Amino acid sequence: MVSIQEVQSRGALRRFIDFPYSFYKGNPYWVPQLRKEIRHTLSRKKNAFFEHGDMGLFLALGENGHVVGRIAGIRNGSHLETYDDGVGFFGFFECEERYETATALFEAAAGWVRAQGLTTLRGPTNPTLNDLSALLINGFDRMPSVLMPYNPPHYLEYLERWGFQHIMKIWAYFIHYKHANFDRLTRGAAIIKRRNPGITLRTLDMSNFYRDVQIMREIWNDGWENNWGFVPITEREVLQLAKEFKDIVDPRICYFVEVDQEPAAFSVSLPNINPALKKLPDGRLFPFGLFKILLHDKFGGFNEIRMPLMGVKKAYQGRAFDVLPVLETMLKAPSYGYEACETSWVLDSNTVLKNLLRSLGTAVDKEYALLEKDISETGQSGGGTPSADLASS
Numbered sequence: 001m002v003s004i005q006e007v008q009s010r011g012a013l014r015r016f017i018d019f020p021y022s023f024y025k026g027n028p029y030w031v032p033q034l035r036k037e038i039r040h041t042l043s044r045k046k047n048a049f050f051e052h053g054d055m056g057l058f059l060a061l062g063e064n065g066h067v068v069g070r071i072a073g074i075r076n077g078s079h080l081e082t083y084d085d086g087v088g089f090f091g092f093f094e095c096e097e098r099y100e101t102a103t104a105l106f107e108a109a110a111g112w113v114r115a116q117g118l119t120t121l122r123g124p125t126n127p128t129l130n131d132l133s134a135l136l137i138n139g140f141d142r143m144p145s146v147l148m149p150y151n152p153p154h155y156l157e158y159l160e161r162w163g164f165q166h167i168m169k170i171w172a173y174f175i176h177y178k179h180a181n182f183d184r185l186t187r188g189a190a191i192i193k194r195r196n197p198g199i200t201l202r203t204l205d206m207s208n209f210y211r212d213v214q215i216m217r218e219i220w221n222d223g224w225e226n227n228w229g230f231v232p233i234t235e236r237e238v239l240q241l242a243k244e245f246k247d248i249v250d251p252r253i254c255y256f257v258e259v260d261q262e263p264a265a266f267s268v269s270l271p272n273i274n275p276a277l278k279k280l281p282d283g284r285l286f287p288f289g290l291f292k293i294l295l296h297d298k299f300g301g302f303n304e305i306r307m308p309l310m311g312v313k314k315a316y317q318g319r320a321f322d323v324l325p326v327l328e329t330m331l332k333a334p335s336y337g338y339e340a341c342e343t344s345w346v347l348d349s350n351t352v353l354k355n356l357l358r359s360l361g362t363a364v365d366k367e368y369a370l371l372e373k374d375i376s377e378t379g380q381s382g383g384g385t386p387s388a389d390l391a392s393s
Helices: 010-023 035-042 077-083 099-115 154-162 183-195 206-223 235-246 289-300 323-336 351-360
Strands: 003-006 054-061 067-075 087-095 120-123 135-138 165-176 199-203 255-259 262-271 304-312 340-347 363-374
Touching: 003 099, 010 035, 010 054, 010 067, 010 087, 054 099, 067 099, 077 087, 087 099, 087 154, 099 120, 099 154, 135 154, 154 363, 165 351, 183 323, 183 351, 199 323, 206 235, 206 262, 206 304, 255 323, 262 323, 304 323, 323 340, 323 351, 340 351, 340 363
Parallel strands: 087 120, 304 340
Antiparallel strands: 003 054, 054 067, 067 087, 120 363, 135 363, 165 340, 165 363, 199 255, 255 262, 262 304
8 A cells, every 4th residue: 555745844855855766776777866966956945946836746655654656746837937738747756666656646746736726747857848857768778868867667658557648759869970971961061151151160168158058048048939848948047057067068069150240059068977977876976976977087988978959049040050060069079089979859849850860870769758648637636735945955
């Protein structure tokens, strides 16, 4: 028999954070997040998400009182302001291999979301699409790239069995540079430069890091406005992301496209640090975790990258400007010691980007999905109230 407990104390929050580290113990593919990052994500005082959003956290407890699952119901105020569609979200879902436990967790999240006046449950998002999001549905026998999720195969079965429907398919494309075909992109880049004589390409300027971050935000919010699921990123949210990225970013593989010195497009690639994080099974940097990461960098190095962000201003769309930073990344990265690249995540609806990546010779490496369910007439009204900040210490 499983019971559901809402997280309303620091002790319960600790158990909520701790569960994945024991649940995935010994799994060769799961990569632990740093505990300090999870505490930051769940902190009402520190996470910019809580300026417009809210979360209700729940634990599933087995007969012996041990944690056997967890979930969050999520209200994303920016999403609702953008779409006014009655969609709430779920995230941070982890569950033992027992359908009854999953059912109890889904009902808890649905009840909390319904109590916010919302009628649809979508996810997983942790807590937004700009965070660690989506459900892995193909590619369970490989480690994910940096800032990509991992989960067991039974999660998809449980979600579908409870009535969730697929709302968007998401792809991760992978290529080793020795198999790349640059011919088409090289020809395309030459045409673009000939047609746009004022076009230039530059790398991220670390001496003006936050200025460049604001340029990325401006391009992102403008260029992605008409894409599925897009929600404008706030200034504080982008600064928060920038602070997280700054420690791992390699400015040599982050590019801006400018036309007559006016920013038009950008791309960001990150070293895949997951092999180093894998050496921290408890998610702690101290006392020995940081030393392990430094050792990995010194003796093993990071030989793969992930390209998670790309954007083109609306005024420049349809002119293939995204070809330039993609090609430059692929051409230059090997000289910096990077042998392969994952581009993710790529929405199934993004035909232009999918065609560009296929022209390079990339292959689909993993498949993810976002799912949703109408909860307007299911179960009881449920509840749960906004809790105090439990993650601030």
